[in-house]
Amino acid sequence: MKLPMKTSLGLSIALLALAACQRTGSMNGKTDADVKLTAYPERVYWGDTHLHTSNSVDAFAFGAKLGPEDALRFARGEEVTATGGLKAKLDRPLDFLVIADHSGGLGATQALYDAPRLFIRDPTLLRWHDTMHEGPQGRLKVTAELIDLAGRNALPEALRDVEAQKKRTTKIWTTHSSIVERYNEPGKFSAFIGFEYTLMPRGDNLHRVVMFRDGKERTDKVLPYDPGQGDTPVSQLWDYMDAYTKATGGQVLAIPHNSNVSNGLMFEMVGPGGGPMTAAYARRRAAHEPLVEATQIKGDSEAHPFLSPNDEFADFGKAGWDIGNLTMQRKSTPDMQAGNYVREALKRGLAIEARTGVNPYKFGLIGSTDSHTGLATGDENNFFGKHSGVEPGPARASAPQNLGNTQGRFGWQYLAGGYAGVWARGNSRSAIFDAMLRKETYATTGPRMTVRFFGGWDFGKDALKGDWVKAAYAAGVPMGGDLTGPKGAPKFIVSALKDPIGANLDRVQIVKGWIDAGGKLHEKIFNVVWSSPETRKAIGDRLTPVGDTVDIATASYRNTIGAPQLATVWTDSEFNPAQKAFYYVRVLEIPTPRWVLFDVLRYKAKLLPGTRLKDQERAYSSPIWYHPKG
Amino acid sequence: MMLIELAKRLVREPLVHFLAAGALIFAVWGGGSDVADRTITVTEAQVGGLTGQWEQQWHRQPTPAEVDGLIRDLIKDEVYYREAVRMGLDKDDIIIRRRMRSKMEFLVAAQAENEVPGDAALQSWLDTHRRDYATAPALSFDQIYVGSDPEHARLALAQLNKGVDPATLAQTLSVPSKLDDAPSGDIDRQFGDGFAKALAALPPGRWAGPVTSGFGQHLVRLRKLTPGAVPPLASVRKAVENDWREANRVARENAAYQALLDGYTIRIAKP
Numbered sequence: 025m026k027l028p029m030k031t032s033l034g035l036s037i038a039l040l041a042l043a044a045c046q047r048t049g050s051m052n053g054k055t056d057a058d059v060k061l062t063a064y065p066e067r068v069y070w071g072d073t074h075l076h077t078s079n080s081v082d083a084f085a086f087g088a089k090l091g092p093e094d095a096l097r098f099a100r101g102e103e104v105t106a107t108g109g110l111k112a113k114l115d116r117p118l119d120f121l122v123i124a125d126h127s128g129g130l131g132a133t134q135a136l137y138d139a140p141r142l143f144i145r146d147p148t149l150l151r152w153h154d155t156m157h158e159g160p161q162g163r164l165k166v167t168a169e170l171i172d173l174a175g176r177n178a179l180p181e182a183l184r185d186v187e188a189q190k191k192r193t194t195k196i197w198t199t200h201s202s203i204v205e206r207y208n209e210p211g212k213f214s215a216f217i218g219f220e221y222t223l224m225p226r227g228d229n230l231h232r233v234v235m236f237r238d239g240k241e242r243t244d245k246v247l248p249y250d251p252g253q254g255d256t257p258v259s260q261l262w263d264y265m266d267a268y269t270k271a272t273g274g275q276v277l278a279i280p281h282n283s284n285v286s287n288g289l290m291f292e293m294v295g296p297g298g299g300p301m302t303a304a305y306a307r308r309r310a311a312h313e314p315l316v317e318a319t320q321i322k323g324d325s326e327a328h329p330f331l332s333p334n335d336e337f338a339d340f341g342k343a344g345w346d347i348g349n350l351t352m353q354r355k356s357t358p359d360m361q362a363g364n365y366v367r368e369a370l371k372r373g374l375a376i377e378a379r380t381g382v383n384p385y386k387f388g389l390i391g392s393t394d395s396h397t398g399l400a401t402g403d404e405n406n407f408f409g410k411h412s413g414v415e416p417g418p419a420r421a422s423a424p425q426n427l428g429n430t431q432g433r434f435g436w437q438y439l440a441g442g443y444a445g446v447w448a449r450g451n452s453r454s455a456i457f458d459a460m461l462r463k464e465t466y467a468t469t470g471p472r473m474t475v476r477f478f479g480g481w482d483f484g485k486d487a488l489k490g491d492w493v494k495a496a497y498a499a500g501v502p503m504g505g506d507l508t509g510p511k512g513a514p515k516f517i518v519s520a521l522k523d524p525i526g527a528n529l530d531r532v533q534i535v536k537g538w539i540d541a542g543g544k545l546h547e548k549i550f551n552v553v554w555s556s557p558e559t560r561k562a563i564g565d566r567l568t569p570v571g572d573t574v575d576i577a578t579a580s581y582r583n584t585i586g587a588p589q590l591a592t593v594w595t596d597s598e599f600n601p602a603q604k605a606f607y608y609v610r611v612l613e614i615p616t617p618r619w620v621l622f623d624v625l626r627y628k629a630k631l632l633p634g635t636r637l638k639d640q641e642r643a644y645s646s647p648i649w650y651h652p653k654g
Numbered sequence: 655m656m657l658i659e660l661a662k663r664l665v666r667e668p669l670v671h672f673l674a675a676g677a678l679i680f681a682v683w684g685g686g687s688d689v690a691d692r693t694i695t696v697t698e699a700q701v702g703g704l705t706g707q708w709e710q711q712w713h714r715q716p717t718p719a720e721v722d723g724l725i726r727d728l729i730k731d732e733v734y735y736r737e738a739v740r741m742g743l744d745k746d747d748i749i750i751r752r753r754m755r756s757k758m759e760f761l762v763a764a765q766a767e768n769e770v771p772g773d774a775a776l777q778s779w780l781d782t783h784r785r786d787y788a789t790a791p792a793l794s795f796d797q798i799y800v801g802s803d804p805e806h807a808r809l810a811l812a813q814l815n816k817g818v819d820p821a822t823l824a825q826t827l828s829v830p831s832k833l834d835d836a837p838s839g840d841i842d843r844q845f846g847d848g849f850a851k852a853l854a855a856l857p858p859g860r861w862a863g864p865v866t867s868g869f870g871q872h873l874v875r876l877r878k879l880t881p882g883a884v885p886p887l888a889s890v891r892k893a894v895e896n897d898w899r900e901a902n903r904v905a906r907e908n909a910a911y912q913a914l915l916d917g918y919t920i921r922i923a924k925p
Contacts, residue, residue: 051892067844093900116843138756141749157749206896474828488826519828524846524868588802588869589827 051209056452059211064497065447065464069456070472071120072099072400073218073279073444074233074317074392078134079125079196080220083396085133085156085167086411090398092123092200096207096215099400106408108415112399114406116472116525118443119451120214121400123204124233127219127248128174129183131196133166148180164413175227175351177254184252193247201240208239210452219248221278225255227351229285232261233317233392237457238274245272257296259305262312277460281317281394283369284325284342285350288360291369291385293376301376306384315460318366318467318644319391320442321410322350326467326610326644327367330358334565335549337612340639341469344425344437352433370647371537371545374604378539388463388504388646389608391442391470402470404641405579407440407619414438418627421620421635436635440619441470445643447502463504466609468643473529474521477503477609479648481511487593488517503609504646508653510601518552519591520611520643528586530555530570530612530640534594538605549610552594555587572615574638579621586614602652609645616641689736696725704728759907771898777887779898784884787893790837793853794878797831798824800864800871807864807871814861814873827869835880845872854879 076083077095089107090098098104101117136149137156144150152169155162173179183189201217208215218235236243249264265276283290295301318326324341332338346364348355362368366389373385393400396411407416414420420435445466448459459465466475476493480500487496496517501507507514520532531554537547551567554560560568573582596607615638623629631637704724708716716724744750771779780787798820800807810823824831829844838850846868856862856876864871887894 051896052889053892097896097900115847138753140753154749157752206892209893476828493828521828522869524844526868591826591828 050205051207052212054210056210056454059450059452059455061449061455063449064494065449065459065502066493067447068445068472068474069119069214069448069451070116071118071122071214071444071446071456072392072395072402072442073122073216073235073390074124074220074281074320074394074442075099075121075398075400076125076220076394076396077123077398079131079200080396081126081129081131081133082167082171083125083398083411084131084137085163085170086396086413087163088396088398088412092203092398093207095123095398095400096121096203098398100207100213104399106399106415107397107412108417110416112401112406112408114401117213118400120216120446120456122216122218122233122235123200124218124220124235125200125248126222127193127250128222128252129189129250130193130219130248132183132189132192133170135192146180146182149182172351172353174222175224175353177225189250190247197247198240198244201243205240208453212451214451214453214456216453216457217243221249221251221261223251223256223258223261224350225289227349227353228287228289229282229350230258230280230289231282232258232278232280232313234261234265234276234278235457236268236274236276237453238272238276239453242272242274259296259308262308265312275457277315277457278313279315279317279390280313281320281392282322282325282350283316283364283366284323284345285348286364287349287354287356288363291363291365291372293363293372301380301384303380303382306376306380306382309384310382310386314387314463315390315465316366316369316387317392317394317442318389319439319469320394321438321440322394323437324439324469325364325366328361328365330361331365331368332547336566337610337640337642340642341439343636344433347432366644367535367537367547370606370608371539371547374537374539374606375543375545377604378543383649386649388460388465389467389644390444390446390460390465391467391644392444393442402441402443402468404440404470404617404619405622407438407622410438416623416627418623418629421623421629422632434632434635436618436620436631439469441468441641443468443470443472445472445475462502463646464502466503466643466645469641471523471526471613471641471643473523473526473611473613473643474519475503475609475611475643475645476517476519477645477648478517479505479507479514479607479650480517481507481509481514483515483517483593487515488519488591492517501648503648505648507648507650509650510599510652513595513597513599514607514650516552516594516596516607516648517591518594518609519589520609521589522587522613527581527613527616527641528555528583528588529590530586530614531567532590532592533610533612534607535610536596536605536607538600538603540603548598550594553590553592555585555590555614570614572638574615574617576617576621576637579617579625581614581616583614604652605650606647607650608647609643611643613641615639689739691736694729694732696728700728701725771895771902773887776891776894776898779901780884780887780890780894783897786897787890788882788884790839791850791854791882792835792837792878792880793841793850793876794834794836795832795853796820796875796877797829797865797872799827799829799867799869800873801825802870804864804866804871807873811861811863811873820861820873823873829867829869835878845869 075095078084078088078091087107094104099118099121101114103111103113106112136153144153152166155166204215204217216235218233221232221234223230246268249261268276280290295305323345327335327338328342329338346356369385373383377383393402397408399408401408409415414435423435425433425435446456446459447464448455478496478500482499518532520529522529532552534550534552539545551562554567571585573584617638618636620631620635621637705716800810814820841850849867852865853874853876856874858876861873861875863873865874
């Protein structure tokens with residue numbers, strides 16, 4: 025009997041697959057409730073909220089072989105084999121990870137790749153199938169086309185049919201959440217369930233990472249939300265989030281990213297449809313999007329020299345990214361820039377608040393990788409590339425980079441970085457998520473500096489002595505908080521400790537933004553504490569540069585300049601009690617070699633003229649907002 | 655519903671892709687389809703499978719005519735498949751060869767992935783990988799930061815040993831001045847790589863050092879050192895199972911390939 029044997033074999037495999045889906049429970053059998061929380065946040069937890077695996081359409085097409093399990097093992101500090109065959113291991117594990125695969129076409133390229141050729145009728149899909157099977161170059165080509173078509177609202181019908189994709193998505197989503205549960209270890213490592221919402225009308229980037237506070241038992245009741253192509257309003261994402269909360273009692277937040285390639289749409293002054301933003305709309309945005317990802321591989325979105333001409337450090341991670349939107353379908357024009365950068369958004373929020381009473385852009389800051397390799401690497405000496413097509417090798421630094429068209433952006437313009445620092449009361453999904461809601465977070469471009477920031481009215485001379493952190497929590501508010509007053513001029517405690525295995529610190533700055541009585545927006549950067557103050561003097565707003573110990577030939581630097589720690593209590597002497605304002609901290613390291621120099625050293629990479637070889641890496645804290653009472 | 659329309663609809667369905675591909679593989683791998691055989695037998699189980707898929711797709715039972723349509727399509731598949739293999743269409747097609755290989759690999763991997771290990775297997779894994787699961791040594795200590803100069807640090811140590819108050823010698827650094835039962839990994843995370851190891855080598859109960867951190871020089875008083883230990887299986891079961899499964903998957907893939915490879919004589923002529 026031949027045929028029944030086939031059937032039973034098929035059935036047994038199907039049942040086993042089902043069994044695999046149903047394995048749940050955390051790694052150590054603990055729940056969040058078993059994690060002892062400290063009275064106040066005593067330590068910063070490091071993570072990446074934005075990692076793609078082979079379940080992302082583009083990541084798979086770029087060749088990524090690493091799925092969620094490899095990604096989690098790697099983030100926890102175990103060695104894995106990268107897609108390109110190199111062994112990879114983080115020298116310091118992360119504390120948490122959000123795998124955020126694109127919801128749009130979740131698993132679709134893999135399904136297309138795996139589909140029997142005979143069954144593919146759509147000529148475009150058939151061509152893609154064949155091209156992908158030609159090898160890595162073919163996959164790159166298909167990905168570029170796919171992103172390009174998605175931006176043009178022209179994907180083949182088979183990839184747009186929501187119902188037809190639902191089954192595949194369900195299977196991938198629930199299998200994925202089972203894997204995440206297996207690696208979640210309350211008290212030690214928090215594995216979050218999430219996805220990326222990839223809205224990009226005409227290539228303008230309006231992407232968000234969506235992350236859940238909850239486990240599989242809740243998240244399996246929904247599917248990751250896909251806005252489809254075209255110009256659907258972001259409020260539909262918030263509707264989805266509200267529906268999730270209502271149906272499950274769980275919690276979820278959204279984190280916008282890559283505002284730098286949104287062509288002004290990420291932080292608009294207007295509401296949907298172009299009219300003035302309403303209070304209701306502003307309130308919804310602020311409630312659903314408490315954080316912004318300010319820095320990542322595809323550039324840095326903190327500030328831009330065009331908007332902040334007096335900021336000598338605003339050019340970090342801007343080259344190549346400020347010339348057009350994500351797919352380069354539309355070039356950027358100067359009027360768009362203000363809607364692209366975080367500092368400007370914080371200012372715009374004050375203006376909208378002055379008009380409506382609600383600040384839509386009252387968010388905290390984090391960094392993350394947006395790596396499409398399954399590897400959450402944030403350091404210059406371990407940069408595994410934006411995607412698996414550009415894992416370490418001699419050619420990547422000078423290759424045109426392949427998002428949509430290949431005009432004007434090159435490999436070296438990718439940044440090795442972005443991590444999120446979170447001041448939580450313990451390491452669990454709930455503790456970290458709640459800290460994110462409080463905005464007690466900061467962004468770094470990769471190095472793990474420890475940054476504390478408190479605002480208050482009563483910090484005394486001993487504010488940095490002894491057990492000062494506990495006292496600061498008692499007497500003031502941490503980053504992400506609000507000061508209402510006035511009771512004199514506000515004081516700020518800022519303390520920055522270098523990455524224990526990284527570079528010394530150059531300086532600590534406080535960036536202030538405010539709105540005057542006439543509704544005009546302002547910003548100013550204060551150098552508040554710096555290394556070697558005996559030899560480095562402030563001339564006007566500028567400070568003598570810290571120097572430079574980078575040795576190009578060996579891709580190294582020495583900590584003979586800078587300081588391991590910078591801390592001070594700073595008072596805003598220009599304070600005007602009638603003006604709403606925000607303050608955030610920017611910490612700068614001394615110059616260090618960029619990842620391109622490691623490629624030169626290891627692979628004899630040839631660099632293009634103008635390639636940036638070194639940079640001052642940095643951290644951005646969440647702001648503290650000042651509101652006049654009454 | 656015309657047969658052709660149904661087929662078109664089904665081919666857009668990824669689940670169908672998977673099942674169809676699966677059927678193809680079982681046909682070859684399981685020795686199910688004998689391409690020389692001129693008899694095609696459609697079993698009740700197969701018809702049940704077809705109607706089940708239909709119901710999933712359309713949320714109703716197929717009519718008898720629709721069932722006949724599904725069966726006709728199944729037969730058509732089988733006829734074309736056998737004829738194609740007879741004509742050798744699978745032989746020189748690189749895409750088909752790659753598909754066959756990846757499906758074989760998938761089958762082997764899926765079986766390994768779903769195996770549920772027993773206590774004995776996991777205990778044995780734990781026993782042979784004790785170091786991977788051992789808890790980290792934990793240390794209790796006091797420390798002061800005395801800047802970057804080792805010579806200055808040695809002078810400060812001499813003063814400490816004469817009874818000078820540590821607080822008067824310490825420079826400000828926002829790392830904890832004391833830690834209790836801190837795992838070595840947490841210590842290294844805050845002070846830099848190797849700090850905990852250097853601490854563990856100090857004589858306990860008195861000020862000693864200096865110990866170099868990522869920030870500079872520290873003087874340290876080690877109060878307690880608890881060595882790492884291997885926990886019982888119950889408390890690390892999930893971690894052991896994760897690792898066992900991962901290693902098992904790789905080993906099985908290799909073994910499965912080796913078993914097939916062993917059936918071949920390989921001759922290689924290199925120029």
